[in-house]
Amino acid sequence: MINANGNFQLLKTNYLFQTVAQKTKQYRVEHPDADIVVLGIGDVTRPLVPAVVEAFHKAVDEMAKAETFMGYPENTGYEFLKKAIIENDYAPLGVDLSPEEVFISSGAKSETANFTDMFGKGNxxxxxxxxxxxxxxxxxxxxxxGKVSYSGEFGKIRMMDCIEKNSFLPEIPKKRADIIYLCSPNNPTGTAFTRKQLKKWVEYANKNSAIILFDAAYKAYIRDNDIPHSIYEIEGAKTCAVEFCSFSKTAGFTGVRCAYTIVPNEIRCHVKEGGTVSLNKMWNRRHATKFNGVSYITQKAAEACYSTEGKAQIEENINYYLKNAEAIRNCFKELKYTVYGGKNSPYIWLKVPKEYTSWQFFDYLLENYQIVGTPGSGFGKCGEGYFRLTGFGSAENTAKAIARLKAGK
Amino acid sequence: MINANGNFQLLKTNYLFQTVAQKTKQYRVEHPDADIVVLGIGDVTRPLVPAVVEAFHKAVDEMAKAETFMGYPENTGYEFLKKAIIENDYAPLGVDLSPEEVFISSGAKSETANFTDMFGKGNxxxxxxxxxxxxxxxxxxxxxxGKVSYSGEFGKIRMMDCIEKNSFLPEIPKKRADIIYLCSPNNPTGTAFTRKQLKKWVEYANKNSAIILFDAAYKAYIRDNDIPHSIYEIEGAKTCAVEFCSFSKTAGFTGVRCAYTIVPNEIRCHVKEGGTVSLNKMWNRRHATKFNGVSYITQKAAEACYSTEGKAQIEENINYYLKNAEAIRNCFKELKYTVYGGKNSPYIWLKVPKEYTSWQFFDYLLENYQIVGTPGSGFGKCGEGYFRLTGFGSAENTAKAIARLKAGK
Known part of the structure; x- marks a missing residue:
């Protein structure tokens, strides 16, 4: 019998959101009449904006004619979309990128996960x-x-606790770290780095030849001026940071699947046999071998997010979700909960009452209010005692949930 | 500095089709007036069929309304598409599958490549x-x-030579193999297993607890009755075979990106720590963690391939490509070449004249006839002396290429 990849045995049996979905489904079976409000998984609810819909139809029609039909897409994305991204998301920030540093993909989730292919052992x-x-x-x-200890800790993983004391922002590691995952605005805590805070990380990475994997999937929700929209706003980031962005939470593309990753030409990694290698060239080689690009239709739809109409329509949706987040935040504040996030972010990070664990609070909210959220403990041990809610529901459902909570039933 | 994945250093610098594209581009720059006919990369040229176009538009319109908007897709695909696949591609063959054995993905290329995540070392x-x-x-x-030898061979890879003598069909390994890649109808040789031939492989795999990764991307081109459309037509295949299929070459989806993989519940792998694990459950876990599903829009378009109209329209395209392949095959036969494939397959596998290597023949065809093909040596050492052409061009371009070849210029 062939050998399986034994590392899978070290994973928790269920992916967090699958468990939430299963529990919700179970409740629905047992209470067929319940009017459940889902504010759990970070999925959008607003329909695609008209500019995107129009671009979609147009691209489909192009694919319907031999003269304009498009076959295999470019592995790393079409130049037209790469240019739109550079011109709209980076040039205004004073960040200069070339198209070969932009990789179009079908999602930031798969990109961050696939990026583990880039690294050797020992980091x-x-x-x-x-x-x-x-x-x-x-x-x-x-x-x-790395290897797992009896207490369930992995030898090469260093967890950075994000707790109330440090305002849920990680502290610069005292022991050396080679690869650092940062997400800002953060999922699940809703906190975000200021420029000054992020600068420290870039300095640390450059000084220690480390690499920052920067997840900026929620950058569209930033409203405060001192929060950077890209890590490349920080001087020196191009030699140490990879940035993951997505159209999912910006343009409501969770059901469309389009994202992009920035891998600057300057980043180099060490090769065991000696010498260094370009991370950008490695990622490019991975795309060529293990990916076949994103549909032309989808990339044309993504391009439409940057048209004048597209931008305005999308901005309206973001404001809609932020308004929901604010309402949820205010509701729980009013109910004397300690609440974080919900500003510059669609996520509200709630401290659950002392008598509950995160999963108990999940059950409490589901059973008493028919509201589904996400238990903080599903995101790690420091998440125990917390609970994530999102502004991604409809305004009606959000209002309904708030009314139930305020009424105490 | 962090350690890169050193295995990347063992890859050839360029992916085959990138080199072909680069050489073609270079020729185009040097001969801006040349009317190049590309019969190289296996990309389709016929537009999407009307049934698919209609389903596309309809799904886009659903995404444009809040009531019918779809967010994150199911990680492994929507039930409606899984059911359409089972009912249309398997039930008529007498193959019984359940929806959880079907995984919808964005391409067979990434699926076959990602499947390496499933296996441990030592196979x-x-x-x-x-x-x-x-x-x-x-x-x-x-x-x-595995480790690479001085002569460039990998310790854990056993190459199965497919040469004229064995009609380009691999022979059952004399030494034990754990994981076996088979592609039928074959890319690049255009050959296909009969039921009788494939049966031997299934028997070998079950006897040796091996796993067959069966690439059936070209099954739509099968016309002969004794060639199976699925490995599951062979008794016992469900305990040893994973099957990769795609809408790319069937429905012209190279630019749309939709495929599916069958991982039967019965297949089990050995775990180092003892015991066995379900390959289906492992693949499911990988999807949950490293993939976010295929767009609802794309899955609705794929579903339309199975409507009565869709089927008839697609069949017309397949026949169109097969007619091209036959014409190319006949042309080279007439020119006294030795030709394989081109039947039950869009690929023609040409023996190049003795005085040329595969790449020299590439240059010869490009320079003298402005025809782009794919050098057989790009597919492995046994491909040296061969050349791949495809029926995927337009009928006009195929006729043009044939006319040039027959005219000797």
Whole structure:
């Protein structure tokens, strides 16, 4: 019998969001009349904006004619979309990028997970706790997490506790870290780095020849001026940072699947046999071998997000979700909960009453209010005692949930 | 500085089709007036069929309304598409599958490559030569290929020579193989297993607890009755075979990106720590962590391939490509070449004249006839002296290429 990748045995049996979905489904079966409001998984609810819909139809029609039909896409994305991204998301920030540094993909989740293919053994990997589960799980799968101890800790993973005391922002590691995962605005805590705070990380990475994997999937929700929209706003980031962005939470593309990753030409990695190698060239080679690009239709739809109409329509949706987040935040504040996030972020990070664990609070909210959220403990041990809610529901459902909570039933 | 995945250093610098594209581009720059006919890369040219276009538009419109908007897709695919696949591609063959054995993905290329995540070290991997480069390259990247010898051979890879003498069909390994890649109808040689031939492989795999990774991307081109459309037509295949299928070459989806993989519940792998694990459950876990599903829009378009109209329209395209392949095959036969494939397959496998290597023949065809093909040596050492042409061009371009060849200029 063939050998399986034994690292899979080290994973928790269920992916967090699958468990939430299963529990919700179970409740629905047992209470068929319940009017459940899902504010759990970070999925959008607003329909695609008209500019995107128009571009979609147009691209489909192009694919319907031999003269304009498009076959295999470019592995790393079409130049038209790369240019739109550079001109709209980076040039205004004073960040200069070339198209070969932009990689179009079908999602930031798969990109952050697949990026573990780039790294050899022996790197120390710093991950925040709580954290989006994919960073840790993908490193476990690839074997980069190292050996597991009796207490369940991985030899090459260094967890950076994000707790109330440090305002849920990780502290610069005292022991050396080679690969550092940062997410800002953060999922799940809703906190975000200021320029000054992020500068320290870039300085640390450059000084220690480390690499920062910067997840900026929620950058569209930033409203405060001192929070950077890209890590490349920080001087020196191009020699040490990879940035993951997505159209999912910006343009409501969770059901469309389009994202992009920036891998600057300047970043180099060490090769065991001696010498260094370009991370950009490695990632490019991976795309060529293990990916076949994103549909032309989807890339044309993504390009439309940057038209004048597209931008305005999308901005309206972001404001809609931020308004929901603010309402949820205010509701729980009013109910005397301690609440974080919900500003510059669609996520509200709630401290659950002392008598509950995160999963108990999940059950409490589901059973008493028919509201589904995400238990903080699902994001790591420091998430225990916390609970994530999102502004991604409809305004109606959000209002309904708030009314139930305020009414105490 | 962090350690890169050193396995990347063991890859050839360029992916085959990138080199072909670069050489073609170079020729175009030097001969701006040349009317180049590309019969090289296996990319389709016919537009999407009307049934698919209609489904596309409809799904886009659903995404434009809040009531019918779809967010994150199911990681492994929507039930409606899984059911359409089972009912249309398997039930008529007498093959019984359940939806959880079907995994919808964005391409067979990434699926075959990502499947290397499933396996631990120490497995012997049998790969045909010539072969679609992704099977070998993805195993090199993941480290599953083992150590490389001075002569450039990988310790855990066993190449199965496919040469004229064995009609380009691999022979049952004399030494044990754990993982066996088979592609039928074959890319690049255009040959296909009969039921009787494939049965021997299934028996070998079950007897040796090996796993067959069966690439059936070209099954739509099968016309002969004794060639199976699925490995599951062979008794016992469900305990030993994974099957990779795609809408790319069937429905012209190279630019749309949708495929599916069958991982039967019965297949089990050995775990180092003892015991066995379900390959289906492992693949499911990988999807949950490293993938976010295929767009609802794309899955609705794929579903339309199975409507009565869709089927008839697609069949017309397949016949169109097969007619091209036959014409190319006949042309080279007339010119006294030795020709294989081109039947039950869009690929023609040409023996190049003795005075040329594969790459020299590439240059010869490009310079004298402005025809782009793919050098057989790019698919492995046994491909040296051969050349791949495809029926995927337009009928006009195919006729143009044939006319040039027959005229000797």
């Amino acid at each position: 120390t990997i710093a991950i925040t706790d709580p954290v989006y589960p994919v960073y840790l799980d993908s490193n476990i799968m690839s074997g980069n997490a | 012997t991997i049998a790969i045909t030569d010539p072969v679609y480069p992704v099977y070998l390259d993805s195993n090199i990247m993941s480290g599953n290929a």
